[in-house]
Amino acid sequence: MITRREALQNGAALGGWSILGSLGLSSAALAQESAPAATQPADAGEASSEMMMVEYALPPLPYPYEALEPYINGRTMHIHHLKHHAAYTKNLNNTLVQLQLARDRQDWNNVQALSRALSFNAGGYVNHIIFFCNMCAAPKSGSLSGELMKQLQQDYGSFEKFKDHFTAAALKVEGNGWAVLAWQPLLMRTTITQMQSQMDLNLVGAIPLLMLDVWEHAYYLDYQNQRDKYIEAWWNVVNWKDISERLGDAKNVRIPVRN
Ligand code: MN3
Numbered sequence: 001m002i003t004r005r006e007a008l009q010n011g012a013a014l015g016g017w018s019i020l021g022s023l024g025l026s027s028a029a030l031a032q033e034s035a036p037a038a039t040q041p042a043d044a045g046e047a048s049s050e051m052m053m054v055e056y057a058l059p060p061l062p063y064p065y066e067a068l069e070p071y072i073n074g075r076t077m078h079i080h081h082l083k084h085h086a087a088y089t090k091n092l093n094n095t096l097v098q099l100q101l102a103r104d105r106q107d108w109n110n111v112q113a114l115s116r117a118l119s120f121n122a123g124g125y126v127n128h129i130i131f132f133c134n135m136c137a138a139p140k141s142g143s144l145s146g147e148l149m150k151q152l153q154q155d156y157g158s159f160e161k162f163k164d165h166f167t168a169a170a171l172k173v174e175g176n177g178w179a180v181l182a183w184q185p186l187l188m189r190t191t192i193t194q195m196q197s198q199m200d201l202n203l204v205g206a207i208p209l210l211m212l213d214v215w216e217h218a219y220y221l222d223y224q225n226q227r228d229k230y231i232e233a234w235w236n237v238v239n240w241k242d243i244s245e246r247l248g249d250a251k252n253v254r255i256p257v258r259n
Contacts, residue, residue: 053100058082058089059129067137071233076221081132084217088124088198095121123198127178131211136239145244155190162192163235166212169194170231176215181243182206183250186257190247207250210243 061081066074095117102108149159156162162181169192170179178195186205195201195211212234219230 053097055093056089056125058086061132063135063137068135068237071236072135072219073222076219079221080128080213080218084215085124085128085132088121088128091117092121092125119199120197123202127195127198127208127211127213130208131178131213133242134210134212134239135234135237136242137237143244144240145248148240148244148247151190151247165192166210167231167235170212170214171228173214177201178214179212180206180208181210182208183247183253185250185253185255205255207246207253209246209250210238 058081061077064074065077065081068077095114098110099114099118102111102114152159152162156165166179166181173179173194174196177197177200180193180195180202182191182193182203183189184191184203184206190209191203191206193201193203193206212231214227214231216225219227223230223233
């Protein structure tokens with residue numbers, strides 16, 4: 001049986017927490033703000049499976065709500081964080097509880113719907129953490145590392161071609177979704193993909209570096225239906241230092257391959 005302490009120490013095995021660890025948050029911040037908390041106290045007694053349950057908390061925004069103005073206004077960021085991201089967090093926790101109940105009861109009637117709910121809500125939880133960290137106020141153009149520039153030139157021909165490709169992918173997402181720049185450990189290159197909803201069309205093994213939310217809730221108050229204007233403005237608040245550090249970390253990830 002896994003105790004609360006063991007569960008917290010082995011957060012990676014529980015999903016999500018390992019991803020948080022790559023978000024540039026300190027371990028102290030993780031422990032205080034983002035790490036899952038047990039639903040029962042450590043001394044709650046031996047061994048019900050509920051002792052493994054963890055509850056994810058809404059991570060704080062890494063800057064004030066108004067920090068991205070005039071490109072993204074504070075009201076949009078406030079709603080996006082405290083309503084939308086908070087809802088994904090709550091629904092991720094609810095889904096994990098429902099899955100545990102299903103296991104305890106051996107009731108698999110809803111496993112298909114619950115599996116999709118897990119993908120959707122865990123996707124919403126993780127995607128927004130990365131998206132919010134990918135932005136900052138008044139980024140300095142010089143903060144794009146040489147390694148990132150070299151990788152983008154290698155994979156897309158030039159930085160401008162990368163930017164055009166990413167912009168087009170974001171603009172042409174069908175309905176709600178994301179544009180994603182990710183490092184592919186097995187391909188040893190980056191890819192630009194369109195993610196529909198919070199998870200569809202995602203690639204196994206992809207390590208996200210830069211994510212752009214093109215759900216209408218991300219821009220409707222500022223730009224109404226003009227997604228192109230939102231994307232154009234968003235490039236002004238991309239945190240290149242964050243993306244550069246993610247690439248450096250991602251390149252250290254190895255996916256085992258056996259012939
Ligand atoms: Mn969103």
